[in-house]
Amino acid sequence: xxxxxxxxxxxxxxxxxxxxxxxxxxxxxxxxxxxxxxxxxxxxxxxxxxxxxxxxxxxxxxxxxxxxxxxxxxxxxxxxxxxxxxxxxxxxxxxxxxxxxxxxxxxxxxxxxxxxxxxxxxxxxxxxxxxxxxxxxxxxxxxxxxxxxxxxxxxxxxxxxxxxxxxxxxxxxxxxxxxxxxxxxxxxxxxxxxxxxxxxxxxxxxxxxxxxxxxxxxxxxxxxxxxxxxxxxxxxxxxxxxxxxxxxxxxxxxxxxxxxxxxxxxxxxxxxxxxxxxxxxxxxxxxxxxxxxxxxxxxxxxxxxxxxxxxxxxxxxxxxxx
Amino acid sequence: xxxxxxxxxxxxxxxxxxxxxxxxxxxxxxxxxxxxxxxxxxxxxxxxxxxxxxxxxxxxxxxxxxxxxxxxxxxxxxxxxxxxxxxxxxxxxxxxxxxxxxxxxxxxxxxxxxxxxxxxxxxxxxxxxxxxxxxxxxxxxxxxxxxxxxxxxxxxxxxxxxxxxxxxxxxxxxxxxxxxxxxxxxxxxxxxxxxxxxxxxxxxxxxxxxxxxxxxxxxxxxxxxxxxxxxxxxxxxxxxxxxxxxxxxxxxxxxxxxxxxxxxxxxxxxxxxxxxxxxxxxxxxxxxxxxxxxxxxxxxxxxxxxxxxxxxxxxxxxxxxxxxxxxxx
Ligand SMILES: [Zn+2]
Numbered sequence: 001x002x003x004x005x006x007x008x009x010x011x012x013x014x015x016x017x018x019x020x021x022x023x024x025x026x027x028x029x030x031x032x033x034x035x036x037x038x039x040x041x042x043x044x045x046x047x048x049x050x051x052x053x054x055x056x057x058x059x060x061x062x063x064x065x066x067x068x069x070x071x072x073x074x075x076x077x078x079x080x081x082x083x084x085x086x087x088x089x090x091x092x093x094x095x096x097x098x099x100x101x102x103x104x105x106x107x108x109x110x111x112x113x114x115x116x117x118x119x120x121x122x123x124x125x126x127x128x129x130x131x132x133x134x135x136x137x138x139x140x141x142x143x144x145x146x147x148x149x150x151x152x153x154x155x156x157x158x159x160x161x162x163x164x165x166x167x168x169x170x171x172x173x174x175x176x177x178x179x180x181x182x183x184x185x186x187x188x189x190x191x192x193x194x195x196x197x198x199x200x201x202x203x204x205x206x207x208x209x210x211x212x213x214x215x216x217x218x219x220x221x222x223x224x225x226x227x228x229x230x231x232x233x234x235x236x237x238x239x240x241x242x243x244x245x246x247x248x249x250x251x252x253x254x255x256x257x258x259x260x261x262x263x264x265x266x267x268x269x270x271x272x273x274x275x276x277x278x279x280x281x282x283x284x285x286x287x288x289x290x291x292x293x294x295x296x297x298x299x300x301x302x303x304x305x306x307x308x309x310x311x312x313x314x315x316x317x318x319x320x321x322x
Numbered sequence: 323x324x325x326x327x328x329x330x331x332x333x334x335x336x337x338x339x340x341x342x343x344x345x346x347x348x349x350x351x352x353x354x355x356x357x358x359x360x361x362x363x364x365x366x367x368x369x370x371x372x373x374x375x376x377x378x379x380x381x382x383x384x385x386x387x388x389x390x391x392x393x394x395x396x397x398x399x400x401x402x403x404x405x406x407x408x409x410x411x412x413x414x415x416x417x418x419x420x421x422x423x424x425x426x427x428x429x430x431x432x433x434x435x436x437x438x439x440x441x442x443x444x445x446x447x448x449x450x451x452x453x454x455x456x457x458x459x460x461x462x463x464x465x466x467x468x469x470x471x472x473x474x475x476x477x478x479x480x481x482x483x484x485x486x487x488x489x490x491x492x493x494x495x496x497x498x499x500x501x502x503x504x505x506x507x508x509x510x511x512x513x514x515x516x517x518x519x520x521x522x523x524x525x526x527x528x529x530x531x532x533x534x535x536x537x538x539x540x541x542x543x544x545x546x547x548x549x550x551x552x553x554x555x556x557x558x559x560x561x562x563x564x565x566x567x568x569x570x571x572x573x574x575x576x577x578x579x580x581x582x583x584x585x586x587x588x589x590x591x592x593x594x595x596x597x598x599x600x601x602x603x604x605x606x607x608x609x610x611x612x613x614x615x616x617x618x619x620x621x622x623x624x625x626x627x628x629x630x631x632x633x634x635x636x637x638x639x640x641x642x643x644x645x646x647x648x649x650x651x
Contacts (some may be wrong), residue, residue, distance in 0.1 A: 012476040041396050049363070054392060066477070091378050092509040098328075118360070123458075139573075162531075162550065164550075164551030164552075164555045164556045164559050165556060165559060166556060166560060166562075166565065166568065167558055167566065168550075168551075169549050169550060169551065169556070169568070169569060170577045171577070172535070172577070172578070173531070173549075173550040173551065174530035174531040174534070174549065174579075175523065175531075175535040175579060177532075177550070178500075178504065178530075178531050178532050178533070178534075178535040178536050179535075181500055181501050181532060182504050182508060182536060184501075185501055185504060185505060186508070186510070200526070201488075201497060202497070202500065202527075202531045202550070204497075204526055205497055205498075205500050205501060206531075207503075209501045219474075219485070221494055222493065222494060223488045223490060223492075223493055223494055223496075223497040223528070224488070224490050228555075229490050231485050233410035233411065234410055234411060234488065243410070245496075246406070246408050246409060246410060247406075247408075247490070247493045248406050248491065248493050249493070249494065253494075254494060255496060257495065258407075259494050259495075259498060282631050284401075306505055309500060309501045309502050309505060310466075310505060311499065312494040312495065312498045312502070313402065313405060313459040313492075313499075314401075314460075316403075316529075
């Protein structure tokens, strides 16, 4: 069962017609087959029309789609012999951030990422992908493990941001994020990050100070949510659509600003229409990004990462807005 | 509503205003008492009635640290202005111009070099008056320039954040200042030089979650608000009242995030002592106690009870008593 976004209503209607026809298929003849075929083509055309013209605010909805690929599914499909690891060795285990060791296309790697969860129960367990300091400290542990065993590090980001709570503040949310960024920047191993859905502010960059940053086609990456931005600058969250446009948070803008190195095309109608197909494309892109990195020595990897971030937003990088 | 409140009172107020120029007095935002401007400047903007630490602008901050005209301004690089052509109800470009003419600054950070005691120091001071001290490309570049200057001069780096966080109007490029400033301060640390953060009111958001939490030593001014998430956001999320003193300097010290909470009156003395301790582990030759000093027994090198003469502390540039009154209030 699909869950449809507002602007996908025309697709929902077509698909429900198709389902209806299929239910009567036993009685019908060639006519029904033709009609189904005609409607299916129409679905494809409609999806193409909608998805080629997604405005930034619609991209935000797609990036937040409940059926977006989740960390557990990504790991399940891309990583063999996966062994999840837990805990920050200081305070606790934070299920908003998952990670562990396993094999990616035969090579041992360390994996980490935010997990939003798939069912209601699951989402609660993972705190909707919003991590507390323990989560970022666990991520840092995983980074250090990758460094110690000279393993590539793969990171998958899909989070609205770090969790805003009293306990999180008391246990040093800011420090935990700062240290995760610092550790990521210092690594002497290949580090590739992918923004899969939402790249929400500090909670995202904590896991994405990488050599290569990839983004799915309809993923977004932003310093603040459009709602948050609108409520501050427009004094009302109702202006989220305008804020999304002003923030230029789409993967395409990220590539133009060189914040993302590559945009990975999603299946027609978005990742939620073909999760496994999306994950396969993501895996291929991760491998492509990793190939040139695994032959570089540690100092160069660190140097490349540093240079990459220092170059962002500079006049000479030719980043004037169109 | 009466004739008295509607008409006479405003008239009276206008009269009073005409007699006493308003800028001679300033009202404490905490206790509401009126403070004579001159006195307030002498106290470096700490209320004499309630000890409330008002915000210092970037220039006032560097003047306080090094002494007026005792520091050299470090040139900051040109950066792309308004890279996203951002517009909300107002153009970002216009907001920038307004902030520039209001503060006389190009952006929210000033960088200066000078001496504390006789130890070279580079300091970067945020100005909350410039768009809430928010961090965009110019601020990130200023932090990076400060770090480079500290390394080049073999100086200690001190940063005084005062910031609401990232500058939204620069979108993702403001978020990218988090890794960029982390690289900057790590360069200072890798050069073996001390990096201090003085957390001043307020230090929040992406500024706290990057360079501001990575100091060798974290000093905070009394009462400063320091945190990651905004209090309103937290209150809306948890739907509970926040604990008393939440996100204040003293609260962060209790929770292990801040080393020293200090009253502004003692801030410069504390920093002077700290940079001296870390940059010069062995006292300077001329500062060593002279054994032939009359009236004092020569200090034995390995006598564990050896008393350090008082003037040694003065020579080291601390120049002030080491009493408990310097600690947090
Ligand atoms: Zn007061």
